[in-house]
Amino acid sequence: MAASCKKEAKANVEPETGSETVKEKAYQGKPITKAFDAKIDSLVAQMTLEEKIGMLHGNTMFATAAAERLGIPELTMADGPLGVREEISKDSWAPAGWDNDFATYYPAGGGVAATWNPELVYQFGYSVGEETIARDKDVLLSPAINIIRTPLGGRTYEYFTEDPFLNKKLTVPFIVGLQENDVAACVKHYAANNQETNRDFVDVQIDERTLREIYLPAFKAAVQEAHAYSFMGAYNKFRGDYLCENDYMLNQVLRDEWGFEGIVISDWAAVHDTKKALENGTDIEMGTPKPFNEFYFADALIEAVKTGKVAESEVDKSVKRILRVMFTLKSIDDKGRAKGSIDTEAHFQDAYNIASESVVLLKNDTNLLPLQLEGVKSVAVIGHNATKKNALGGFGAGVKTKREVTPLEGLKNRLPKDVTINYAEGYQERYSKTEKAKLGDITLNGPVTINELDSKLVEEAVNAAKNSEVAIIFAGSNRDYETEASDRASLDLPFGQEELIEKVLEANPNTIVVFIAGAPFDIKSITEKSHAVIWSWFNGSEGGNALADVLLGKINPSGKLPWTMPAKLEDSPAHATHSFPGDSTVVYKEGILVGYRWFDTKKIEPIFPFGYGLSYTSFELSNLKTDKQEYTESDTIKVEVSVKNSGKLDGKEVVQVYVSKPESKVERAAQELKGFAKKQVASGKEETVTISIPVKELAFYNVETKSWEVERGAYIIKVGNSSRNITSEVTISIQ
Numbered sequence: 001m002a003a004s005c006k007k008e009a010k011a012n013v014e015p016e017t018g019s020e021t022v023k024e025k026a027y028q029g030k031p032i033t034k035a036f037d038a039k040i041d042s043l044v045a046q047m048t049l050e051e052k053i054g055m056l057h058g059n060t061m062f063a064t065a066a067a068e069r070l071g072i073p074e075l076t077m078a079d080g081p082l083g084v085r086e087e088i089s090k091d092s093w094a095p096a097g098w099d100n101d102f103a104t105y106y107p108a109g110g111g112v113a114a115t116w117n118p119e120l121v122y123q124f125g126y127s128v129g130e131e132t133i134a135r136d137k138d139v140l141l142s143p144a145i146n147i148i149r150t151p152l153g154g155r156t157y158e159y160f161t162e163d164p165f166l167n168k169k170l171t172v173p174f175i176v177g178l179q180e181n182d183v184a185a186c187v188k189h190y191a192a193n194n195q196e197t198n199r200d201f202v203d204v205q206i207d208e209r210t211l212r213e214i215y216l217p218a219f220k221a222a223v224q225e226a227h228a229y230s231f232m233g234a235y236n237k238f239r240g241d242y243l244c245e246n247d248y249m250l251n252q253v254l255r256d257e258w259g260f261e262g263i264v265i266s267d268w269a270a271v272h273d274t275k276k277a278l279e280n281g282t283d284i285e286m287g288t289p290k291p292f293n294e295f296y297f298a299d300a301l302i303e304a305v306k307t308g309k310v311a312e313s314e315v316d317k318s319v320k321r322i323l324r325v326m327f328t329l330k331s332i333d334d335k336g337r338a339k340g341s342i343d344t345e346a347h348f349q350d351a352y353n354i355a356s357e358s359v360v361l362l363k364n365d366t367n368l369l370p371l372q373l374e375g376v377k378s379v380a381v382i383g384h385n386a387t388k389k390n391a392l393g394g395f396g397a398g399v400k401t402k403r404e405v406t407p408l409e410g411l412k413n414r415l416p417k418d419v420t421i422n423y424a425e426g427y428q429e430r431y432s433k434t435e436k437a438k439l440g441d442i443t444l445n446g447p448v449t450i451n452e453l454d455s456k457l458v459e460e461a462v463n464a465a466k467n468s469e470v471a472i473i474f475a476g477s478n479r480d481y482e483t484e485a486s487d488r489a490s491l492d493l494p495f496g497q498e499e500l501i502e503k504v505l506e507a508n509p510n511t512i513v514v515f516i517a518g519a520p521f522d523i524k525s526i527t528e529k530s531h532a533v534i535w536s537w538f539n540g541s542e543g544g545n546a547l548a549d550v551l552l553g554k555i556n557p558s559g560k561l562p563w564t565m566p567a568k569l570e571d572s573p574a575h576a577t578h579s580f581p582g583d584s585t586v587v588y589k590e591g592i593l594v595g596y597r598w599f600d601t602k603k604i605e606p607i608f609p610f611g612y613g614l615s616y617t618s619f620e621l622s623n624l625k626t627d628k629q630e631y632t633e634s635d636t637i638k639v640e641v642s643v644k645n646s647g648k649l650d651g652k653e654v655v656q657v658y659v660s661k662p663e664s665k666v667e668r669a670a671q672e673l674k675g676f677a678k679k680q681v682a683s684g685k686e687e688t689v690t691i692s693i694p695v696k697e698l699a700f701y702n703v704e705t706k707s708w709e710v711e712r713g714a715y716i717i718k719v720g721n722s723s724r725n726i727t728s729e730v731t732i733s734i735q
């Protein structure tokens with residue numbers, strides 16, 4: 001299979017500021033064009049108020065109205081993070097029932113982030129951009145980049161990470177790749193939308209420094225580096241105002257401070273006030289089924305303009321922004337617009353490439369992995385997740401796809417024909433029947449899972465394990481259990497899986513445990529009892545093949561956790577501070593200490609730390625040095641380290657650079673990720689990795705001066721392959 005027909009990561013290669021020699025790939029998007037401004041002015045002058053306002057609200061579930069008389073088409077949109085969503089009916093959430101809307105199902109956010117590979121993420125963006133334009137959509141409602149504040153978050157699987165630096169390093173290439181296909185990204189959900197519980201009204205209170213340092217960096221980079229053409233305003237409130245009506249967040253920060261020139265689209269039914277939403281920065285109101293003329297930005301807006309409550313110039317401002325984006329996308333005059341392609345072998349290959357770098361090897365203490373097949377006549381494949389598909393499921397966007405290779409199918413494809421597979425379902429995915437499950441209500445607020453095992457299924461599983469040389473059990477969760485619109489109630493493995501895994505491990509100690517999930521679970525006891533544990537994700541069309549290739553050693557695992565796996569829920573910051581989920585208000589009491597920043601500062605041992613992941617080979621990091629010892633604010637620190645592959649297999653390692661600031665005038669996390677690089681190193685070879693850290697990256701947000709400030713003095717540069725495996729450090733100073 002050939003990968004999609006793009007050039008090798010078509011990023012501009014630009015020198016980093018302040019250094020002459022360091023050349024690194026910098027992903028830089030193309031700004032919105034202003035070349036058509038005169039034409040736009042003349043179009044707006046010819047439009048009736050009704051035509052203008054038709055462009056400012058949903059006229060179908062996923063499009064605004066066209067002004068055909070003037071050659072202005074609809075602005076068409078599609079979800080979302082996992083690939084281009086199937087066509088939805090014009091006026092309800094029901095699928096439109098097309099037979100030509102099959103798409104590639106790409107790995108979900110957690111898997112994408114676990115690759116720690118910006119180049120792959122660029123390719124993902126480019127690939128899904130080709131699919132978006134091939135489906136004739138102008139806007140893809142992606143990427144979803146909210147910070148993972150609690151491991152219980154229903155959308156953890158969709159988001160990337162708990163770390164703001166990793167978040168922006170993945171967000172930017174995705175948007176750049178996507179938008180190269182003449183479609184707009186819609187960066188969501190802006191912002192501080194970190195829980196599903198009460199998301200429709202909860203008022204999020206975050207102190208300013210935490211907001212700037214943790215929750216906004218990826219959004220800011222989406223504007224200033226990637227030039228994202230659209231943003232999605234979130235459902236919740238922030239400091240008292242809904243995010244689609246939030247003057248501070250939309251007008252002051254996003255537009256005035258960051259220079260955003262694109263359009264703000266509301267999340268579906270996130271507008272609550274006509275005048276406030278429009279004047280405070282939302283351009284387009286999208287929503288869920290009701291007569292489209294009843295939207296706040298429809299008849300009510302016409303009325304507001306006619307009665308002088310809202311100035312027509314406010315309407316014009318938004319119409320002009322939308323038209324600029326349309327000209328940038330070549331959607332008005334589509335000469336030379338990208339054509340794209342969808343549901344192709346090349347795109348399945350892209351999905352495979354991401355999946356194969358996302359799988360995280362958590363434990364392998366007796367070298368059970370990669371599976372050695374000499375003498376193996378049969379393999380037990382156990383667990384409902386061996387056959388579970390996740391392209392669709394739960395509440396929220398999925399993908400209608402012709403291909404989703406399950407783990408069982410992957411093994412059937414990849415195991416030699418003379419190896420017998422003994423499959424046993426083991427546990428079932430069951431929910432309480434006492435209440436009818438509403439979509440999005442599976443977990444925190446809704447019917448609980450049934451955790452009693454079926455004794456017959458357990459017996460089958462135990463027998464399969466006993467009668468096979470090796471057993472692989474596929475456990476974890478799925479997209480019905482982890483879902484938009486509700487958070488999970490606990491970290492427990494649902495459906496009685498823990499008990500089942502224990503029984504299978506007793507029956508056959510040569511059992512490999514594979515978790516497929518998008519968010520942390522309590523896997524402490526299972527991990528202690530097992531010799532081999534793998535973490536995989538809702539991993540796209542080729543997920544099962546990629547997983548089989550990892551199990552069999554064709555792919556050497558190189559995924560790293562993009563978040564901390566806590567030993568218990570109470571250890572994680574939002575829970576330790578009793579500030580989740582709040583009530584009508586949620587105060588982020590942990591402040592800047594989100595994710596590993598909390599664990600490392602408070603010295604709490606997680607089961608697996610941020611950035612963790614093993615390989616089938618071994619790497620040694622040595623010879624850490626920086627190009628200088630003293631730097632000024634405009635410099636770039638060049639960190640150099642040797643990576644030796646001291647094992648028998650070729651592999652990829654992610655070198656991670658964390659920085660600490662001892663003796664600071666402000667509170668600091670023990671350390672923060674400030675650079676990383678993924679490097680392929682052949683067995684027995686040693687390679688040098690250079691990571692550039694602009695000194696400006698070391699700044700904290702000074703709430704008094706309302707600006708970023710680099711403190712002078714000593715900083716410790718730490719290098720390792722997880723936040724808890726730092727192998728060397730050097731001290732530098734900033735003058």
Ligand code: BGC
Pocket residue numbers: 079080141188267268397
């Ligand atoms: C979600 C968005 C999504 C939109 C349209 C909302 O419920 O929060 O992420 O893009 O629906 O499907």
